[in-house]
Each structure stands twice: as structure tokens, then as C-alpha cells.
Amino acid sequence: MIGGGARSRDPREKRPWTFxxxxxxxxxxxxxxxxxxxxxxxxxxxxxxxxVTFPMxxxxxxxxxxxxxxxxxxxxxxxxxxxxxxxxxxxxITVLVSVAAGLGFRRRFRGSGILFYLAVASLVMxxxxxxxxxxxxxxxxxWKADLxxxxxxxxxxxxxxxxxxxxxxxxNRFNRAYEEAATDLGANAWQRLRWVTLPxxxxxxxxVAMGAFTLSYDEYAxxxxxxxxxxxxxxxxxxxxxxxxSPTLFAIGTLTTTVSFLVIGATLAxxxxxxxxxxxxxxx
Amino acid sequence: xxxxxxxxxxxxxxELVAVTKRYGxxxxxxxxxxxxPRATYCCLLGPSGCGKTSTLRMIAGHEVISxxxxxxxxxxxxxxxxxxxxxxxxxxxYALFPHxxxxxxxxxxxxxxxxxxxxxxxxxxxxxxxxxxxxxxxxLPGQLSGGQQQRVALxxxxxxxxxILLLDEPLSALDPFLRGQVREELKRxxxxxxxxxxxxxxxxxxxxxxxxxxxxxEAGRIRQxxxxxxxxxxxxxxxxxxxxxxxxxxxxxxxxxxxxxxxCRLGIPEAGPHIRGRVAAVEYQGSSVxxxxxxxxxxxxxxxxxxxxxxxGPVQPGEEAALTWSTRDAHALPDPA
Numbered sequence: 001m002i003g004g005g006a007r008s009r010d011p012r013e014k015r016p017w018t019f020x021x022x023x024x025x026x027x028x029x030x031x032x033x034x035x036x037x038x039x040x041x042x043x044x045x046x047x048x049x050x051x052v053t054f055p056m057x058x059x060x061x062x063x064x065x066x067x068x069x070x071x072x073x074x075x076x077x078x079x080x081x082x083x084x085x086x087x088x089x090x091x092x093i094t095v096l097v098s099v100a101a102g103l104g105f106r107r108r109f110r111g112s113g114i115l116f117y118l119a120v121a122s123l124v125m126x127x128x129x130x131x132x133x134x135x136x137x138x139x140x141x142x143w144k145a146d147l148x149x150x151x152x153x154x155x156x157x158x159x160x161x162x163x164x165x166x167x168x169x170x171x172n173r174f175n176r177a178y179e180e181a182a183t184d185l186g187a188n189a190w191q192r193l194r195w196v197t198l199p200x201x202x203x204x205x206x207x208v209a210m211g212a213f214t215l216s217y218d219e220y221a222x223x224x225x226x227x228x229x230x231x232x233x234x235x236x237x238x239x240x241x242x243x244x245x246s247p248t249l250f251a252i253g254t255l256t257t258t259v260s261f262l263v264i265g266a267t268l269a270x271x272x273x274x275x276x277x278x279x280x281x282x283x284x
Numbered sequence: 285x286x287x288x289x290x291x292x293x294x295x296x297x298x299e300l301v302a303v304t305k306r307y308g309x310x311x312x313x314x315x316x317x318x319x320x321p322r323a324t325y326c327c328l329l330g331p332s333g334c335g336k337t338s339t340l341r342m343i344a345g346h347e348v349i350s351x352x353x354x355x356x357x358x359x360x361x362x363x364x365x366x367x368x369x370x371x372x373x374x375x376x377x378y379a380l381f382p383h384x385x386x387x388x389x390x391x392x393x394x395x396x397x398x399x400x401x402x403x404x405x406x407x408x409x410x411x412x413x414x415x416x417x418x419x420x421x422x423x424l425p426g427q428l429s430g431g432q433q434q435r436v437a438l439x440x441x442x443x444x445x446x447x448i449l450l451l452d453e454p455l456s457a458l459d460p461f462l463r464g465q466v467r468e469e470l471k472r473x474x475x476x477x478x479x480x481x482x483x484x485x486x487x488x489x490x491x492x493x494x495x496x497x498x499x500x501x502e503a504g505r506i507r508q509x510x511x512x513x514x515x516x517x518x519x520x521x522x523x524x525x526x527x528x529x530x531x532x533x534x535x536x537x538x539x540x541x542x543x544x545x546x547x548c549r550l551g552i553p554e555a556g557p558h559i560r561g562r563v564a565a566v567e568y569q570g571s572s573v574x575x576x577x578x579x580x581x582x583x584x585x586x587x588x589x590x591x592x593x594x595x596x597g598p599v600q601p602g603e604e605a606a607l608t609w610s611t612r613d614a615h616a617l618p619d620p621a
Binding site for chain 1: 373395396
């Protein structure tokens with residue numbers, strides 16, 4: 001895992017001017033990336049008499065309390081719960097399908113190329129149209145659009161190809177000698193999968209689970225037309241943006257981002273611990 | 285017959301009968317036949333791509349055999365999975381499971397067979413002790429040195445009590461000093477266990493030092509098989525002579541001959557056979573000195589002589605010299621077709 005070719009720079013080694021030019025560009029890019037978010041986090045602590053723009057009129061947590069108060073924001077905690085549940089389901093299905101597909105795609109088989117392109121094509125379909133199409137389909141068959149049927153399907157069109165791609169990368173680095181060794185030692189196919197292949201791939205699989213979870217958690221375009229009458233958190237927030245303007249929106253943003261970071265951070269910490277324990281580097 | 289159907293009285297530990305491996309249109313192993321007597325240290329030697337690893341993997345059952353048969357202890361195992369062949373393989377990069385500690389790596393085959401945990405751990409500890417790693421049971425493979433990993437891999441293979449141990453370039457990942465040491469250990473282990481080892485290598489030194497039976501392969505075929513001394517003294521053809529090294533390929537009146545470099549001399553051509561050239565390089569090797577000779581219109585030749593003889597009459601690069609040999613040291617080779 002630790003790049004064998006990486007070496008640290010000798011302090012006397014001169015850096016070319018391009019280094020500074022590109023470093024500046026990178027700095028500007030990072031500012032562009034994180035600046036707006038940082039502004040939102042800051043403004044969510046706006047004083048009670050402040051508005052949605054600077055200046056800050058004091059500092060308070062009033063807007064956070066506002067979320068939990070009954071009233072306009074009543075749906076936020078419920079929508080949050082729904083989003084988490086949906087994301088968990090999407091993530092589970094994505095992992096199951098993409099691990100199985102990844103295993104299958106390690107061998108070339110008749111039609112594997114076509115199947116691969118078909119799976120990947122849905123990544124480039126316009127997202128709103130995918131949702132629209134699914135909604136249309138449901139209407140055609142007389143089914144009721146719902147979060148856990150039509151919206152789930154719409155999100156899977158997005159997370160499954162992503163999971164498949166990610167699993168390809170994971171399997172690419174997987175040394176098949178491990179599996180041969182397991183077979184050589186008398187493990188049957190199921191034992192080999194359970195005791196060798198899956199544990200070794202676990203960090204990658206967790207990465208796919210995490211990716212699918214976050215993709216679902218903030219998915220809007222595909223979900224909006226097929227969610228039925230129960231909103232996910234992004235849909236709820238979008239509805240609020242068009243109807244009200246108060247720093248409460250910012251507070252919601254801050255809170256949901258915190259949740260995202262907590263989930264990602266916990267997973268990363270777990271993966272890092274796994275990898276350090278294994279110290280996969282062959283040269284000990 | 286014993287319970288596994290293997291006859292206790294068998295003639296050969298391993299027998300290959302016209303074994304062929306094809307990958308699509310290319311032939312990796314081309315009708316190889318070989319008989320390995322009981323309790324033999326057999327080395328498969330050859331340049332990369334010669335088919336030695338494919339042959340090993342077919343014996344192990346990790347590669348489907350396109351044509352021909354593999355017999356182990358006189359039983360045809362061609363269509364059996366690895367576990368039913370009684371072979372154990374040590375992989376080139378050892379393939380130790382990175383998520384399991386040494387103890388669980390060694391105990392893996394017992395776990396697959398459903399041996400209860402206390403029993404399999406007890407036996408795994410025994411095998412770790414055999415390779416002097418009893419204190420490393422709880423370590424993960426990533427926390428061990430290359431040499432230690434190699435020993436864990438060995439213990440993991442041996443705990444299956446194999447009839448045949450297959451080793452795929454087992455020493456190539458080790459530094460030269462360790463390589464010599466492990467080489468000795470492997471040979472000792474093979475003698476103690478009294479089973480056949482089949483060891484794939486591209487190093488002539490390794491094969492010479494270890495093998496009872498040395499098999500030289502090229503382009504999917506066996507060029508020569510026999511004890512190392514026989515091969516060194518009577519190489520079957522120019523390829524073998526060149527590949528094992530230490531030989532000059534020359535021509536005399538009758539045809540192509542091989543003469544060992546340590547039997548050649550530098551000197552004044554008298555009546556005997558000789559060839560003139562120019563000293564291209566002088567390599568001091570401690571107890572001996574190798575003099576490389578460039579010859580017009582021929583491949584470079586070399587003379588290896590004891591250091592005292594060289595320094596009694598040293599030569600310098602660029603000097604004219606003649607290589608002489610005695611006809612009784614000439615080994616006739618078949619003329620290349």
C-alpha cells in the first residue's frame with residue numbers, strides 16, 4: 001500500500017517555477033471548492049437577528065434549535081431518517097451486486113464486453129431522464145411511485161455502475177495467488193470466498209459501500225420525480241430553499257455535512273486500522 | 285492399497301506422460317515426459333518462458349492439462365483437484381494470507397478440513413517450531429522479513445503432509461546471503477522428510493547445488509534430464525552447454541564440441557587444438573580468475589583458472605592470446621540441425 005517508488009524531496013533539490021504556478025492553481029481550486037461550504041457553516045451560527053448574508057449579527061445556535069421545533073421544519077428529522085435508511089439499503093444492494101459482478105467479470109465470458117458497456121452506459125444517461133423514465137414506467141404499469149421502490153431503483157441505476165467500476169479497481173490489485181493457495185490447501189469454493197477473498201478485499205468493499213451510501217444520501221436529480229409522497233432529505237431541503245430563506249437552511253447544511261463526515265470518518269478509520277494491522281506491504 | 289487409494293509400493297513419485305499445455309494458439313509445454321524416482325530433489329531449470337512453471341502448476345493441479353497425463357505415486361491424478369493429489373505448493377511470492385497471523389496461516393488447511401481449533405492450533409505450533417518461528421505465531425505476514433515469510437509458507441505447505449512438495453522459485457525473493465542458507469535448509473528438509481521436492485528455478489547454481497535430478501527445459505520441451513554432474517560433464521546439446529554455463533562451444537575437425545572453461549588454458553599453441561583471440565576482460569573471482577576471450581567471427585570464449593596459475597603469467601585486456609584444450613576434454617555435441 002505504501003508506494004514503493006515514493007521518495008521524499010531532498011531539501012537542496014530546486015523546484016521548477018511550474019511547481020509554484022501549479023500549487024497556486026491548486027490553492028485557488030481548493031478555495032473554490034471549500035470556500036462556499038465554509039461560508040455556509042459560518043453563517044449557520046448567525047445571531048438570532050441576523051439574515052442569510054453577512055454581516056454576522058452575533059453568534060448563536062438558534063437556527064439549529066429551529067430545526068427541531070415543530071413547525072415549518074417538522075419534516076427535516078423524518079426526512080433525514082428516511083434518507084439514512086434508503087442510503088443503507090442502496091449501499092447494501094450495491095455491495096452485494098457489485099462484488100458478485102466483480103467476481104464474475106474476472107473471467108472473460110461470452111457477451112462480457114457488451115454487458116459491461118450496458119452497465120456503464122447508465123452512468124452517462126442524463127439523470128433527470130432516468131428518473132423520468134422510471135416514473136413513466138411505474139405509471140404505465142399502474143404502480144405507485146415510492147421511496148423504497150421507484151426511488152430505490154432510480155438510485156441504483158447510479159450506484160450499481162459506480163460500484164462495478166470500483167470493484168474492478170479493487171479486483172485489479174488482488175493477487176490471485178491467494179486464491180490458488182487456498183485451493184491448494186484444500187479450501188472449497190465457499191471457504192475460499194469467505195476466509196480468503198472477501199477478508200482481503202474488505203477495505204475495498206467498505207469503500208464501495210461508503211461511496212454508494214453517500215451517492216444515495218445526497219442524490220437529487222434521479223429521485224425527485226419518483227420519490228412518491230415521502231421526501232428524502234435533499235428533496236426536503238430543496239423544497240425549503242424555494243419557500244423560505246433563513247439561516248436554518250444553513251444549519252441543516254452544517255448538520256447533514258457533519259453526519260456525512262462522521263460516517264466517512266468512521267469508515268476510513270476502520271479501513272486504516274484494518275490495513276495497518278495487515279501491513280500489506282510484502283517486504284516486512 | 286491404503287485408504288486414499290495410493291499404493292504404498294510405487295515406482296515413481298511423479299510421472300509425466302506426454303504432458304502438453306496450450307494457451308489459445310500458443311503451446312507452453314509441448315509433450316513433456318518425465319519420471320521422477322522416489323524421494324528425489326528435482327529441479328526444473330530453464331530460461332523464462334520455457335514452460336517450467338506451467339509444468340509445475342499442472343502437477344499441482346492449478347492449470348488444466350491440455351493433453352497427456354500426470355501420475356503421482358502411480359495414480360493418475362490428471363483430473364483431480366489439488367487437494368486430492370497429495371501435493372502442496374509453495375508460491376513464488378509465498379501468497380501468505382495477509383489478514384491471518386502466522387498460526388492461522390499455517391493452520392488454514394486443517395481449518396478447511398474441519399479440525400477443531402485447539403487441535404489445529406496445537407499442530408500449527410508444532411510446524412512453526414519446526415521452522416523456528418514458534419515465537420512469531422501471533423504476527424501477521426506483513427510484520428515478518430522475507431526469510432521468515434518463506435519459512436511460514438513452508439510450514440503451511442508441510443502441515444498438509446504432502447507426498448510431493450512443489451516450490452515455485454522459492455529463493456528468488458531472498459537476498460543472496462539468505463538464499464544460500466535457505467538452500468541448505470531445503471535440501472536437509474527434503475532428506476529428512478523423504479519425499480519428492482520439485483523446485484522451479486532459473487538459477488543454474490541453485491539447481492546444481494540442490495538437484496538429484498536436474499531437468500533443463502527450453503521452449504516447452506525437456507532438453508536434458510539427469511543428475512547435475514552428468515549434465516555438466518556431458519551436456520546433450522549446445523543449448524544445454526550454454527545455459528548451464530562454464531562451457532566453451534567450439535568447433536574442431538569432426539564438428540561442434542563443448543569444453544569446460546576450467547579445462548581450457550591460455551598459452552602458446554603447440555601441436556594441440558587451439559583457437560586464437562584477444563583478451564576482452566579479466567575477472568578476478570577470488571579463488572579463480574576468469575579470462576574472457578574475443579574471437580573473430582565467433583562467440584566470446586572464457587578460460588577459468590586457479591588464481592595462482594593466472595598470477596604466474598598474467599594477461600591484460602587487449603593482449604593477443606590463444607585458448608588451448610586437450611582432445612580428451614572435448615565433449616562432442618550434435619550439430620545443430
